[in-house]
Amino acid sequence: MIQIKNVEFSYSRNSKLFAGLDLSLSPGHIHGILGKNGEGKSTLLKMISGMIFPQKGKIEVLGLEPRKRQPEMLREIFFLPEELPPITLSIENYEKVYAPFYPNFSHEQFQNYLQEFEINSGKSQINKLSYGQKKKVFMAFGLATNTKIVLLDEPTNGLDIPSKAQFRKMTASALEDERIMLISTHQVRDLDSLIDSIIIMDAHQLVFNELCENITEKLLFSYGKENFKGEEVLYSEENLRGFDQVSINKTGEESKLDIELLFNTVLKNRQRIREIFSNPNNKPF
Amino acid sequence: MNQKFSLKRIGLLLRRYFIENQNYEIYLWSILTIVFMIFRNGNSAGAILIGVGAVYAVRFFKVFNYTPNGIQYLMVPATQVEKIISVLLLNTVYFVLMFSIVFSVGNLIGNFLEKIIYGLSDPVASQFFHSSSGFEFNFQGLKNIGVSFGVFATIQAIFTLGSLYFKRNAILKTLLSLFVVGVALGILEYFIFKITIGSVTETLNALNAIDFVWDETMLPETLTETWKVYWKISGYLFIPFCWLVSYFRLTEKEI
Secondary structure, eight states: OEEEEEEEEOSSSSOOSEEEEEEEEOSSEEEEEEEOTTSSHHHHHHHHHTSSOOSEEEEEETTBOGGGOOHHHHTTEEEEOSSOOOOOSBHHHHHHHHGGGOTTOOHHHHHHHHHHTTOOOTTSBGGGSOHHHHHHHHHHHHHHTTOSEEEEESTTTTOOHHHHHHHHHHHHHHOOTTOEEEEEESOGGGGTTTOSEEEEEETTEEEEEEEHHHHHHHEEEEEESOOOOSSOEEEEEEETTEEEEEEEOSSOOOOOOOHHHHHHHHHHOHHHHHHHHTOTTOOOO | OOSSOOHHHHHHHHHHHHHHTHHHHHHHHHHHHHHHHHOOOHHHHHHHHHHHHHHHHHHTTGGGGSHHHHHHHHTSSSOHHHHHHHHHIIIIIIHHHHHHHHHHHHHHHHHHHHHHHHOTTOHHHHHHHTOOSTTOOOHHHHHHHHHHHHHHHHHHHHHHHHHHHOSSOHHHHHHHHHHHHHHHHHHHHHHHHHHHTSOHHHHHHHHHSTTOOOOGGGSOHHHHHHHHHHHHHHHHHHHHHHHHHHHHHHHTOOO
16 A cells, blocks of 8 residues: 655755665554664655655555656555644534545544544634644544544644543544554553554664564563573663563463563564564564 | 656656645645635736746755755656656646646635635725625636746746756756846847848937837848747747657766
């Protein structure tokens, strides 16, 4: 559904943001793109939506080239940027203006999502809402468009704690077999238990792209007072509770994935992680 | 729905514009109605058409001044052709139509009020407002608007292109660009005279002379004819050229 092949991109001549970027995203998953600031997460979302064009390589979205910005593609993509546009319309009028462009838009879903987010008055002017509320309106609209691709850039920024939970619940409920959700964030904890596929970017490269089920199959996340020095510990972090560790899952034991730990592990042990996940039999060690 | 071109989508884009800009539209046309109630002189209508039209045109691609607005606009599921056509319809056809209506309505109301306040033939009021007496429809003013249409459409096309080209201060930058182009054309003209007539001083003296009358025989006949054809073709093609460049600029726009 989304194919990125050998893409090169740079904002200036001196430094390349992407070189030889390859990525393939399949529907039915909520993919989380994680990375430090300035790694190119937002740029990647912009390239997928056709807002910027790669200098080399090829991007295909739903079999179409994003740079052409054909309505056939645009009506199947909803992109929520980190910064929101200042809309002087009421929520009602916003729906009236933009919903007809999306053939699968559902008014009922939109109302339900707004209700879930506790945004009551459709007559409120979007511009007069707080940043978090504005974000909720756009998110509710985006999910109600029922587009095949939903791109969310730092969606939890500006949301209060209850809203983050509501966001996770709504996003998870909006996932369908034919839908791709791609969420970029540097606040990894916000996506806990939401994403089922993790993409990590580091040094402008895609260093990790795995389904969560594969991750816990191959890596063991342990939390406790003991520092398991006997295992092949890939990453260890000391905190008040003791040690949070990531080691190779040799026994096939199930553990709860900690995205932040995984992120740090990948950044510290790129080469070893690559070896572990390129195990051709895809079996536990 | 047709993926290349759809009238329905153009309709939706126009609807989007009117709902998003309803306050601006109400204020603009109300103010212009008041202006034309006071200044009913048909000659000023042409100048106002061109001036306000340029400001109106520049607004359309102001969305690109701020990235999230630009993303919102580019993500609207319509082709770039449909987006350009909707802008063309709004700032040329719709604007001139509304301008003519507002001019006529302003004139009628102005004449009516004048009649009530000053009586039918108050010479002072007549002189101040340059008005016709009674309820006469200001056909001359409408004719002037029609005559100014060519210049207006050219200015609209240039300023629309300017608003797509320049991220900020599009009006000033477009005016500056026009000035630079004007100077460049002046220099070009200077060299053409130098090459064809020989002496620039002589030419300038001739042009500055009080009794100077342009005589086509001053230039070789073939050059004059070529020049005439060139200007005629340029005149016809300049407006679509600007719109075409605007279209390509929009398709290549990155945010």
